[in-house]
Amino acid sequence: VGFMRLTAPAPGRIIRRDGEIGEYVPVNQVLFYMAGPAPLRITADVDEEDVPRVQRDQRVLIRVDAFPEKVFEGRVAEITPRGDPVARAYRVRIALVGEPPLQIGMSAETNIVIERRDDALLLPAAAVVDGHVWTVEGERARRRPVTVGVRAPDKVEIRGGLAPDAAVVRMGSNDARPSF
DSSP states (O other): OOOOOOOOSSSOEEEEEOOOTTOOOOTTOOOEEEEOSSOOEEEEEEETTTGGGOOTTOEEEEEETTEEEEEEEEEEEEEOSSOBTTTTEEEEEEEESSOOSOOTTOOEEEEEOOOOOTTOEEEEGGGOBTTEEEEEETTEEEEEEOEEEEEOSSEEEEEESSOTTOOBOSSOOSSOOOOO
């Protein structure tokens, strides 16, 4: 019985080993997973409707389940020139800023910063229904039309039609009726 020497085809780092020294393994079984010497990056899909607003070097905010209390930063490094016609999305590569403690294979939520407004009025998404919110004025509820800005899954920006100090009902409803 002979022994074999395994040689990597390119420089890199072994990130996973599925075999032990002296172990017999079947032909074509993967023993090692390698990562190249390039810096770690994140690949994200962006809907084709949003791609025109994405540009190289744009700021990206990154959340990772492994570090729920931290927000990491990145920059758009590349936008693929050809999209996926089925998914109707383009791939965006994000370079990490600094040396965050992220590892290959971690899931990340990425938010590309399109515009920044320090005085944005944000409401829970459930409070805005069909461009309206319910406000409480004294002992009365009133349905008010609002101008909606940027939407996120859990928050909605209000661009007009609502004072910053208004008391808003958190859960909107089409079935509610104003009190008189």
